[in-house]
Every structure is written in C-alpha cells, then in structure tokens.
Amino acid sequence: MTAPAPQTQTPRPQRTASALVLALLLLLPACSGPPQTTRTETDDFIVMSEQIAAAMLNSEAIAERRPDSEPWVVVADRFENLSSEVITPAEQKSIVRRIIAAAPLDQLSQQKNITFVITWQETQGLSEPTTAGVSGLAAARNPTHTLTVTFRSATRAQAKSRTDAYFIEYELTDLRDGTRVWQGDVGYKRAARGHIWD
Numbered sequence: 001m002t003a004p005a006p007q008t009q010t011p012r013p014q015r016t017a018s019a020l021v022l023a024l025l026l027l028l029p030a031c032s033g034p035p036q037t038t039r040t041e042t043d044d045f046i047v048m049s050e051q052i053a054a055a056m057l058n059s060e061a062i063a064e065r066r067p068d069s070e071p072w073v074v075v076a077d078r079f080e081n082l083s084s085e086v087i088t089p090a091e092q093k094s095i096v097r098r099i100i101a102a103a104p105l106d107q108l109s110q111q112k113n114i115t116f117v118i119t120w121q122e123t124q125g126l127s128e129p130t131t132a133g134v135s136g137l138a139a140a141r142n143p144t145h146t147l148t149v150t151f152r153s154a155t156r157a158q159a160k161s162r163t164d165a166y167f168i169e170y171e172l173t174d175l176r177d178g179t180r181v182w183q184g185d186v187g188y189k190r191a192a193r194g195h196i197w198d
Helices: 013-031 042-057 089-100 103-112 120-125 137-141
Strands: 072-082 114-117 145-157 161-174 180-193
Touching: 042 089, 042 103, 042 161, 042 180, 072 089, 089 145, 103 114
Parallel strands: 072 114, 072 145
Antiparallel strands: 145 161, 161 180
C-alpha cells in the first residue's frame, strides 16, 4: 500500500503582498529625514558676518590703520533686502547687530581705532576715547562712515529640488566726501530635495 504524499502549503499571494506593503509603510518614517528648507537660518548670518569682518580687516584701506589713527565711527543703519525672503525691520536690525558683533570687528576697534554703531542715536552713547589720535568726545560722536548691507538671493527650482543662493554685499562709505572706502561680498547656497519647502 502506497503512503500518501506529504501535503504542501500553497502560497497566499494576497496576504504576502499585504504584509510587504505594511512593512514598507512602517519603514518609511524611519528612512525619511526632517523636512529640508532653503530659507536662511541664524547660523548662516553668523558665519557670513565673520567672513566679511575678516575680509574687511584685511582690506587695503583698513590694513594700514593703527591704534592711533584718526578715529572712525561707522554707522551700520542701512539694510536693503533685495532677496526673496521677507525680513522685518526688527530682524534687519538684529542681522546688522550680529554682523558688527563678529569677533574680527572687535579687532578693528582695538587695533584700528574704528567703532561700529547701529543707529545715529547710539553715537551719542560712546564713552570718552583713550587712543592717542582722538581729540575728544565730540569727534567720536560725529559719525565718519556708513556701512550699507544689501541682501540678495537667486533661486533655481526643478520638479523635486530647489537651490537658493544668498549674497550679502557690504559697502563702507566716507560720509565726509562720499568716497567708497571698501566694498565686499560673501555668499552661500542652500539646497532642498524631495519636496520644495517654503
């Protein structure tokens, strides 16, 4: 008498496919990173501020100055936003404050006798200068230069990617004769893929 053949389980394609789909859905959140954005962040301004301050310190017009040079009082109150981002007046002032608070600009004050202020009103709060080339407090209260900051951007967008390039231009002008003493710029890019986040 012949023994019956062992029974084999037939695959269940529908159940197997459903299990696979469920596993993929569970894996998606773990594989996907946080939403990327091309918008400017605070750290971006800090990095750019340090770069531009270092460039200013090494510029020809400022490199020749000494602690006993004629004092400069630079008013950084001109911010022009030509970028695609909305920046409020309060944010603009905060950005300029970060720029003049950058470490290399402290060296300008100590080594080059250059003081940076945000508004014309702040020039009234300067303390008595002690460097050799300063004639008195009245001279320090009169701004000698202005720093203009211009913020620009350019966007390159495709179906599922976007790159924003940002540029900050700086212009140092002598208020006494309108001469442009120094000009510089620095830029960076931000890219996002997958979805374009605004």
